[in-house]
Amino acid sequence: MDEILRGINVAPSILSADFSRLGDEVEAVLNAGARVIHVDVMDGHFVPNITIGPPVVKSLQSLVHGAGALLDVHLMIERPEDYISRFAEAGADVIVVHQEACRHLHRVLDQIRDAGALAGVSLNPATPVETLAEARHFCDLVLIMSVNPGFGGQRFIPTSTAKIARARDYLPEDVIIEVDGGVTEFNAGSLVEAGARWLVAGSSVFGGRDVEERFAAVAQAAAAGV
Ligand code: DX5
Numbered sequence: 267m268d269e270i271l272r273g274i275n276v277a278p279s280i281l282s283a284d285f286s287r288l289g290d291e292v293e294a295v296l297n298a299g300a301r302v303i304h305v306d307v308m309d310g311h312f313v314p315n316i317t318i319g320p321p322v323v324k325s326l327q328s329l330v331h332g333a334g335a336l337l338d339v340h341l342m343i344e345r346p347e348d349y350i351s352r353f354a355e356a357g358a359d360v361i362v363v364h365q366e367a368c369r370h371l372h373r374v375l376d377q378i379r380d381a382g383a384l385a386g387v388s389l390n391p392a393t394p395v396e397t398l399a400e401a402r403h404f405c406d407l408v409l410i411m412s413v414n415p416g417f418g419g420q421r422f423i424p425t426s427t428a429k430i431a432r433a434r435d436y437l438p439e440d441v442i443i444e445v446d447g448g449v450t451e452f453n454a455g456s457l458v459e460a461g462a463r464w465l466v467a468g469s470s471v472f473g474g475r476d477v478e479e480r481f482a483a484v485a486q487a488a489a490a491g492v
C-alpha cells in the first residue's frame with residue numbers, strides 16, 4: 267500500500283470503459299500494471315452528468331483488492347457527507363470530495379478518515395490552490411482537475427501544469443497530488459515533473475483498441491517525467 271501511495275501511478279478512470287464488460291476492462295488494466303482504479307461518481311447536480319454509485323464500487327472491490335490495487339473514488343456530488351460511509355463500506359480506499367461541494371470540509375475529511383479511507387480534496391479548474399490554506403493540513407491527497415468535471419474525453423486545460431507546480435510548493439510533502447482530465451502520453455511526463463504523482467487517465471487508456479498497450483504508453487510517459 268505504501269508503495270502505491272508514494273509512487274507514480276496512472277489511474278485508469280472507468281468512466282471511459284465499456285460498462286457492458288466492466289470487469290474485463292478493469293482486469294485488463296490491472297494486468298497491465300495499474301494499481302489505482304479511478305471511479306467517477308456524478309449526481310446530475312454538482313456536475314451535469316449522472317454515473318454510478320456504491321453498488322458498482324462494491325462489484326469491483328474483490329477484483330481490485332485481489333490484485334493489490336486501490337479504489338480511488340472521486341465524488342462529484344453535492345452533500346458528499348451523506349454518502350461517505352456507503353462508499354467506504356463498498357470498498358473505497360480513497361474518497362475524494364470537491365472543495366466546492368463542502369460547506370464543512372474539515373468535518374467531511376474527518377468523516378472519510380474515520381470510515382477508514384484516505385481523504386482527498388478536489389479543486390475545479392477555477393478554484394485556487396490557496397483555498398486549501400487550512401485543509402492542506404488534514405487531507406491525504408489533493409486532486410487538481412485539469413478539465414471541468416462532468417465528462418471524459420475533454421481537452422486538458424494548459425494552465426493546470428503550473429497549478430500543480432504551485433500546489434507542490436504549497437502542500438505538505440506527504441500530501442499526494444493527483445491530476446484528472448485530459449491526461450495522455452503526451453503530457454504525462456510534464457505533469458509528473460510539475461509534481462503530480464497520481465495521473466487519472468480515462469479516454470487515453472480505454473479509448474483505444476488495446477487497453478493494455480494504451481495503459482503502458484501513458485505509464486511509460488509518466489515514468490519518464492521523474
Ligand atoms: C471528469 C472525470 C475524469 C474523467 C477523465 O469529470 O473526473 O476522471 O474520467 O477522463 P479523461 O481522461 O478522458 O479526460
Ligand code: ZN
Pocket residue numbers: 279304305306340446466
Ligand atoms: Zn475523476
